[in-house]
Amino acid sequence: MEIDITKLMLHRPPMLLVDKVLEVDGDFARTSFEIKHDNIFLDKNNVLKRSAQIEIMAQALAASNAFDSKQKNKPTQKGFLVMLKNITFFADTKCGDILECHINIVDFIAQTHIAQGKLFNQNGTLLCEGEIRIYCFD
Numbered sequence: 001m002e003i004d005i006t007k008l009m010l011h012r013p014p015m016l017l018v019d020k021v022l023e024v025d026g027d028f029a030r031t032s033f034e035i036k037h038d039n040i041f042l043d044k045n046n047v048l049k050r051s052a053q054i055e056i057m058a059q060a061l062a063a064s065n066a067f068d069s070k071q072k073n074k075p076t077q078k079g080f081l082v083m084l085k086n087i088t089f090f091a092d093t094k095c096g097d098i099l100e101c102h103i104n105i106v107d108f109i110a111q112t113h114i115a116q117g118k119l120f121n122q123n124g125t126l127l128c129e130g131e132i133r134i135y136c137f138d
Helices: 050-071
Strands: 020-025 028-034 078-089 096-111 112-120 126-138
Touching: 020 050, 028 050, 028 112, 050 078, 050 096, 050 112
Parallel strands: none
Antiparallel strands: 020 028, 028 096, 078 126, 096 112, 112 126
């Protein structure tokens, strides 16, 4: 199931770091993102800055929340990243790579989604993982 991301997200290029929502199944979601040559988070060696890997996970969570809201005919909530926990980086990624993010929502406390995220490249190599928390509001 592919969903037009621009119908779900408030972000717009160059800050939009999700191209497609590939799957949403309950508390699990998968998104993809292709790193193009004009990405503002590429360094001089065409390597994506690691801070962008975290933002990709946060936007994947936002996209899954927006999809869920749309399915329930509710307005999409706004939100912002409020906490990172146990973020581990395993590898870098570069221009031309297609990334896939897996998000598992583990809790929702005081308007805050708590999720475990994992980011992979097109070869299935785990790039980073960790817990992200997004505060949501109307």
